[in-house]
Amino acid sequence: MISTLDGIVIVPGRIKRAIPTKSPMSKPIIAIDASLIGTQNTGDTSYWRGLLYGLSLIETNAEFHLFAPDQAPLNYDLHPKFTWHHIPAKNRRLWNLKAFPQAAAEIKANVLHTQYNVSPFAQTPAITTIHDVSFFVNPDWYKLKDRILLTTQIPKTIARAKKVLTVSETSHQEIIYHIPQAEPKTIVTYNALGPNFQPQPKEQARSQLNIGQPFVFCITSAWARKNTSLAAQAFQFSQLANTHRLVTCGPGDPILPNSTHLGYVDDLTMRNLYAAADCFLLPSLHEGFGIPLLEAFASQTPVITGTGGAIPEVAAGCATICPDYNPQTWAEALNSLNDDSGKLQSMIERGLRRVNDFSWKKTAELTMEAYDEVFRG
Structure with a gap:
């Protein structure tokens, strides 16, 4: 005769603790690090907001808890x-190490x-999202402190994680x-297009921006691998330097003396910039995906872009x-925008x-x- 009592399996002649099983009423209780949701518009912010939007659309009995x-x-x-x-928490490191996992528990x-x-x-x-490993692809893109931290800690993170999510087959x-x-x-x-990204009508966007002349658009970044200086040189x-202006947004100063740099911009202005530009330059040396x-x-x-990463x-x-x-090479690509409108229109479509x-x-x-x-499990 076999019976159980408080997790103990009672068998004639011996006692053994039962293998724990999840109750049929149990469900996934997901604790998500949501600390990047409210930051400046970055690829990380776009990922987390997009994921939460997607999760809001699907049927599931899971509970979702966001921690920040x-x-x-x-x-x-x-x-x-x-x-x-x-x-x-006193600082972000303590939050990651102790505060978040303890609160989740x-x-x-x-x-x-x-x-x-x-x-x-x-x-x-745990599951962790790794957008890219550009710090391994080219460590020189990173400051020494960041390089050492990333190349030593990310393998440990992956070893601890049960699953690793990434955003492209290249990554x-x-x-x-x-x-x-x-x-x-x-x-x-x-990744995917942001749920709130509503493309603007081109003429309306140009009117609202009031740049005053046709322009080429680029997003600046403090990260070396984003390579924004190439946009200025190209x-x-x-030939477009004679007829167009270079317009940028993001951190830092203007990348050309006679360019227009708007700094950080709101979502509507960003959508207007994309729509009103005659060309978007993405000179990044490496992207895990590339939502822009x-x-x-x-x-x-x-x-116009390059071969970096994904x-x-x-x-x-x-x-x-x-x-x-x-x-x-990039200047010639800019010059070619006026060469074949049929080919260009096909690419746009x-x-x-x-x-x-x-x-x-x-x-x-x-x-x-x-x-x-x-x-x-």
Whole structure:
């Protein structure tokens, strides 16, 4: 005769503790590091906002809890499916190491979702998102301190994680090349166009911006791999320098003395810039995905870009891909914008269709599958 009592299996002649099983009424309780949702417009912010949007669209019995060291951002409309937890800490490092995993354990979360970081103190099974491993691809793009931190800690994070999500097949291959132990646990969940990105009518955008002349658009960055100085050099060497202005937004100062630099801009201004530009330049040396490509495609604006990281994968023949990062090569690409309007229009139309190949709902479904797999153990 076999019976159980309080988790003990009673067998004649011996006693053994039962293997714990999840109650049929149990469900995934997901604790998400939402600290990047309210920051400046970056690829990280776009990813987390897009993922939450996608999760809001799918049917699931899971509970979703968002944790951050700050209050919920006022500029973000939180879906009722999500509960926000404000968990303060003395600094971000302590928040990552202790405050977040402890708070998640207190609500009995059974899955953590982080970015680039899984605390060694986390007792909850974790999933982490790794957008790219550009710090392995070319360490010189990073300051020595950041380089050492990333190249030593990311392999440890991947070892602790039950699943690793990444945003392109290119990033997938780079991750498993540099960190082979990631191969059996890494899956691709692509980025997509932001749910609130509504392309603006071109003439309306030009009127609202009031730049005063045709322009080429580029987004600046403090990161060396974003390579924004190339945009300035290429523009100067091109014929468009005689008829157009170079307009930039983002951190830092103007990259050309006679260019227009708008600094950080709001979402509407960003959409207007994409729509009103005669060309969008993306000179980045490496991208894990490249959401700006989709934003330009959706705005029906021609794109000139390079071969860095996942850019060719995402562009998929819908942009002019320069084979190198020589400013003269890029200047010639700018000059060619006036050569063949039929070819250019065809590329614009392909770009518009390419946007529809990516969906935050699909990404959320794949992410939910990963949550469920980790939850089931």
